[in-house]
Amino acid sequence: MKKMNLKNYRILFFSVFALILTFCTQKQTIPEKSVKDVMDNAISHIYSTMDSKAIESIDQEKAMKLFDENELKVLATRHWVFNTNVPVVVSIMRSTRQKIMPFWLESSGFEKTGLTMKNEQNTYEVWQKSFDKGTVGLGINGFENFSYHYFVSVAPQNPKDKVELSGFIPENQIVSILDNGKTIYQDWTELVTMEVPEEMKGQILLTTIRGRGKESHLIGAFRTTAYPSSAVPDQVMLTWSSDPSTTMDIQWRTNTTVETGSVKYRIRESADEKTVQAEKFLMEDREVMNDRFIHRFTAKLRDLMPGTEYEYLISPATDWTTAESFTTAGDNDSFSFVWFGDTHQKTAFGELHDKAEAAFPETAFYTISGDMVDYGLYRDEWDNFFENSKNVINKKPLMNVPGNHDNRLGLGAKMFRDLFSYPTNGPDGVPKEQTYSFTYKNTLFLMLDATSSTEAQTHWIEQQLASSSATWKIAIFHFSPYNFEEPYPDIQEAWVPLFDKYHVDLVLGGHLHYYMRSNPMKAGKVVDSHSEGTTYIISIAIPARHNDIGDEPYAAVRYKEGQFFQHFKIEGNELKYTAFDFDENIVDTFKIQK
Numbered sequence: 264m265k266k267m268n269l270k271n272y273r274i275l276f277f278s279v280f281a282l283i284l285t286f287c288t289q290k291q292t293i294p295e296k297s298v299k300d301v302m303d304n305a306i307s308h309i310y311s312t313m314d315s316k317a318i319e320s321i322d323q324e325k326a327m328k329l330f331d332e333n334e335l336k337v338l339a340t341r342h343w344v345f346n347t348n349v350p351v352v353v354s355i356m357r358s359t360r361q362k363i364m365p366f367w368l369e370s371s372g373f374e375k376t377g378l379t380m381k382n383e384q385n386t387y388e389v390w391q392k393s394f395d396k397g398t399v400g401l402g403i404n405g406f407e408n409f410s411y412h413y414f415v416s417v418a419p420q421n422p423k424d425k426v427e428l429s430g431f432i433p434e435n436q437i438v439s440i441l442d443n444g445k446t447i448y449q450d451w452t453e454l455v456t457m458e459v460p461e462e463m464k465g466q467i468l469l470t471t472i473r474g475r476g477k478e479s480h481l482i483g484a485f486r487t488t489a490y491p492s493s494a495v496p497d498q499v500m501l502t503w504s505s506d507p508s509t510t511m512d513i514q515w516r517t518n519t520t521v522e523t524g525s526v527k528y529r530i531r532e533s534a535d536e537k538t539v540q541a542e543k544f545l546m547e548d549r550e551v552m553n554d555r556f557i558h559r560f561t562a563k564l565r566d567l568m569p570g571t572e573y574e575y576l577i578s579p580a581t582d583w584t585t586a587e588s589f590t591t592a593g594d595n596d597s598f599s600f601v602w603f604g605d606t607h608q609k610t611a612f613g614e615l616h617d618k619a620e621a622a623f624p625e626t627a628f629y630t631i632s633g634d635m636v637d638y639g640l641y642r643d644e645w646d647n648f649f650e651n652s653k654n655v656i657n658k659k660p661l662m663n664v665p666g667n668h669d670n671r672l673g674l675g676a677k678m679f680r681d682l683f684s685y686p687t688n689g690p691d692g693v694p695k696e697q698t699y700s701f702t703y704k705n706t707l708f709l710m711l712d713a714t715s716s717t718e719a720q721t722h723w724i725e726q727q728l729a730s731s732s733a734t735w736k737i738a739i740f741h742f743s744p745y746n747f748e749e750p751y752p753d754i755q756e757a758w759v760p761l762f763d764k765y766h767v768d769l770v771l772g773g774h775l776h777y778y779m780r781s782n783p784m785k786a787g788k789v790v791d792s793h794s795e796g797t798t799y800i801i802s803i804a805i806p807a808r809h810n811d812i813g814d815e816p817y818a819a820v821r822y823k824e825g826q827f828f829q830h831f832k833i834e835g836n837e838l839k840y841t842a843f844d845f846d847e848n849i850v851d852t853f854k855i856q857k
């Protein structure tokens with residue numbers, strides 16, 4: 264064997280050094296910056312250099328030119344990241360319906376195989392690439408917000424290796440095993456894999472959500488709010504996050520030039536004024552061209568007198584003749600409230616809301632059972648929503664629950680939580696304020712988030728019902744378990760037995776855009792009286808029309824066309840219900856006597 268001389272040692276040393284350096288360099292090829300950093304910067308750059316017409320004309324070619332090489336590297340490697348303990352083959356399943364190929368897919372070494380798989384909506388091409396052990400970084404789905412996001416499977420290069428994946432970005436990766444019938448999108452669990460190639464079955468499956476396209480949305484992404492913020496407080500709204508007899512939360516919006524906010528309040532016409540400072544937070548919708556950032560304020564009025572009328576002014580207002588007023592819950596058992604089905608940011612709802620308030624000025628508060636807007640993370644839609652109801656919700660609290668449109672494509676209901684100050688007494692496993700309860704006089708309101716885990720709320724619902732001494736118990740949530748189109752077996756199995764056991768009087772929901780009031784029901788069957796069963800009602804607050812609403816043997820009253828509001832008058836042991844159409848004709852009424 265030839266001995267190595269010093270020169271050769273040097274060459275070996277430098278080769279090893281170079282190898283280590285290369286290795287280190289490879290390790291560092293995943294940039295530190297996040298996709299969000301890069302997109303935030305790009306959008307700031309867009310706003311400072313382009314007019315709205317140019318922004319709206321952004322296409323794939325123009326989008327690509329917005330980024331330098333390093334930024335493109337972030338977009339190509341930081342969207343979906345994980346570490347593998349052994350060398351692997353990563354498969355990317357890309358919908359053939361996606362018109363624009365992710366820009367990084369081919370250039371980063373993924374190769375299209377002849378394999379495909381399906382779900383009910385798509386055929387997916389399978390693209391593959393081998394990775395050494397270490398970090399795997401995958402890129403964005405595109406700039407066009409295509410909602411059938413690619414998904415991923417991972418297999419060891421050596422079949423004897425056991426793959427362990429860790430360090431996921433985004434966190435909370437849901438991992439399963441690839442086979443037919445597997446969930447791909449956590450926000451649409453029924454849309455499962457079909458025709459999975461035999462050789463891919465058993466691979467590690469990384470699921471996703473359809474909303475992830477929004478993270479890099481540039482093509483057709485930008486919107487304009489019809490109601491931009493200003494230095495003058497607007498979107499003034501009352502809610503409760505605590506006891507309706509002694510507290511009130513007042514919320515409003517300004518532009519970002521206003522740094523502080525406060526509310527002056529007093530018992531009507533008394534001399535004793537109090538001031539409470541508001542909490543402020545910055546809210547961003549980076550795609551709203553004319554109003555990207557706003558300030559939202561929440562002032563929490565506490566230790567109020569029950570059954571008392573207060574008036575209030577939001578800073579900088581000082582003229583009491585312009586004050587708005589509200590009344591805290593008193594200590595009797597008489598009150599009324601109004602409930603609406605879906606409103607979808609339509610002006611037709613604003614008219615209905617004004618009519619309801621004019622018809623029933625004594626109404627203590629309003630509630631909407633979800634789908635207030637179409638896209639819950641588009642702030643311009645919430646601006647429309649607040650504009651529609653601005654003459655009512657500055658005097659009467661608005662107590663809502665999220666619908667699927669307020670919590671879309673797996674992205675969560677952050678704007679709902681940010682915009683409404685509600686009780687934080689909900690269960691673990693559901694973001695606070697999306698599920699909560701409050702008691703108004705002798706009535707318990709269970710405000711449930713049907714768009715979140717049913718299971719996570721079940722025990723909490725039982726606790727709430729078991730510990731309440733309220734005369735009346737009313738549950739409000741978006742997906743009503745009995746309807747003509749899609750019954751919700753999980754809700755029927757988990758929640759309905761509790762409504763039966765603790766005798767919930769009314770269950771109010773929306774989503775189906777029609778009107779249905781059931782006969783009293785117990786265990787899924789019609790019973791003889793309200794004292795034995797629960798009445799399920801579905802309504803819609805904007806114009807709606809169905810051609811066919813099938814048969815519903817449990818229904819007492821149904822309308823397949825119309826727009827409605829519902830008034831509830833509670834006086835001790837009597838509840839009187841009346842539903843009105845847009846022209847304020849009575850379309851349904853009943854009474855429950857306890």
Ligand SMILES: [Fe+2]
Binds near residue numbers: 666668
């Ligand atoms: Fe809806």
Ligand SMILES: [Fe+2]
Binds near residue numbers: 666741773
């Ligand atoms: Fe809905």
